[in-house]
Every structure is written in structure tokens, then in C-alpha cells.
Amino acid sequence: MTASGLSRLLLILLPLIGSFDANAEEQSLYARLGGEPVVSRVVEQTVSRIANDPRHNHSLAKVNLNKLYKKLTVHLCAITGGGCEYTGDDMKTVHAGLDITQGDNYAMIESLRQALDENGIGEREKNELLKILAPFEREVVSK
Numbered sequence: 001m002t003a004s005g006l007s008r009l010l011l012i013l014l015p016l017i018g019s020f021d022a023n024a025e026e027q028s029l030y031a032r033l034g035g036e037p038v039v040s041r042v043v044e045q046t047v048s049r050i051a052n053d054p055r056h057n058h059s060l061a062k063v064n065l066n067k068l069y070k071k072l073t074v075h076l077c078a079i080t081g082g083g084c085e086y087t088g089d090d091m092k093t094v095h096a097g098l099d100i101t102q103g104d105n106y107a108m109i110e111s112l113r114q115a116l117d118e119n120g121i122g123e124r125e126k127n128e129l130l131k132i133l134a135p136f137e138r139e140v141v142s143k
Contacts, residue, residue: 029132030082032125039082040073045115046108047072056107059098079132091139101143109133 033039047068051060060068077084088094109130116126 028081028083029125029128030077030080033080033121033129034119035082036073036077038119038121039076039080040069042112042115042119042121043072043076044069045118046111049111049114050104050108053107053111056104059100059104062098076129080129091136095140095142097142099143100141102141105137105141 030039047065051057051065071088074084075086075088078086113126116129
């Protein structure tokens with residue numbers, strides 16, 4: 001190939017290479033989860049499972065579930081890069097007095113995994129979300 005032919009080829013390819021770079025920018029976890037519609041559906045399914053499970057629903061007995069859905073959806077949006085601002089209390093305060101056990105926490109995680117699976121969320125996104133949520137366990141579990 002001549003030098004002028006190579007130059008022309010580069011002129012054709014450079015815009016394509018640039019477009020790959022622009023697409024290579026990683027979307028937020030929130031966007032990869034499906035944004036508000038999917039996150040809110042996952043929250044509702046997760047909480048609903050726990051609320052209907054007599055082994056673990058004791059912690060929700062005093063909780064306004066509609067308020068919980070909204071706050072938890074905003075909280076997940078905030079911690080996964082969705083641009084929301086969570087204005088609720090810290091996790092320790094929110095969960096104080098709910099007597100959440102390690103078993104309750106495991107049940108919530110399992111319910112969350114099931115909801116994520118039902119909504120077609122990939123393993124990478126599930127693992128990223130669980131990694132973000134893991135440190136909250138210290139603030140949530142009280143017994």
C-alpha cells in the first residue's frame with residue numbers, strides 16, 4: 001500500500017476509532033441495572049418477598065412499605081451512580097430497633113438476588129451491587 005493509500009485509510013478509520021472510544025466510557029451501574037423502572041421493580045419484589053415471609057417479616061412490622069420502596073429506590077440510585085441524592089437517615093438509624101438478624105439479612109440478599117435474576121440483571125452487575133451493599137451489613141444487623 002502506498003503512503004497516500006495508507007493516509008486515506010487512516011482518514012476513514014480515525015472517526016471509527018474515535019467512536020469506539022466514546023462508547024467505551026462505562027455506563028453507571030444504575031444505568032446497567034436498567035435505571036429507575038428496573039431498580040424500583042427489583043426493590044418492590046425484594047421487599048415484598050421479605051414482607052410475605054413469616055420467618056423474616058418481623059423487621060417490617062412497624063415499617064410503612066410504600067415509604068420504604070421509595071426511600072430504598074432512591075438510595076440504590078444514589079449508591080450506584082444514578083444521580084439521585086439520598087436524603088434519608090443513615091442506615092444504622094433507619095434499622096435501629098428492627099431487630100434484624102444475620103438470617104434476616106441473608107434472606108434479604110437472597111430475595112434481592114432472585115429479583116435481580118427475574119429482571120434479567122447480569123452477573124457482573126449483581127456482583128457489583130452486592131459489593132456496594134456488603135458494608136451496610138454492619139449497620140443493619142443488630143443481633
